[in-house]
Amino acid sequence: MAKMTLDDKLGVDRFKVDEHNAHIIVDETYNNIDEINRLIMACPAGLYSYNDGKVDFNxxxxxxxxxxxxVSLGKVIKSWSYPRGPLGVEYHHG
Ligand code: SF4
Structure with a gap:
């Protein structure tokens, strides 16, 4: 059996997205690049980036x-909560 990559493992998870309520709110104008880079490196899903002077987050x-x-509540992260149930990530093993 071939070894699964991280993308393979993430690919078997399911996401029920709350399209009307973001459960994490970021300050897109935050401009401390060291803090932003720390956040970019910390997120295991790679959801943060910094483009054209703005924090991008999905x-x-x-x-x-x-x-x-x-890592960054009160800095880049303005608020954090879990998605409203039963929305959010649903983990599956490959
Ligand atoms: S809670 Fe979500 S956005 Fe925050 S680090 Fe984890 S995967 Fe990334």
């Missing part, structure tokens, strides 16, 4: 691990 692939909350 909550749709969130794994609900809470890492960004620990």
């Amino acid at each position: 909550y749709e692939g969130c794994l609900e691990c809470g890492t960004c909350r620990v």
Whole structure:
């Protein structure tokens, strides 16, 4: 059996996206690049990026691990909560 890559493993999870309520709110204008880079490196799903002077974030692939909350609440992260049930990530083994 071939070894699964991280993308393979993430690909078997299911996401029920709350299209009307983001469960994580970011400050797109935050401009401390060291703090932003720390957040980019910390998110295991790779959901943060910095483009044209703005923080880009897409909550749709969130794994609900809470890492960004620990790293940057009150800085880039303005608010963090779990998605409303039964929405959010649903883990599956490959
Ligand atoms: S909770 Fe985890 S997966 Fe979701 S955005 Fe934060 S660091 Fe990324």
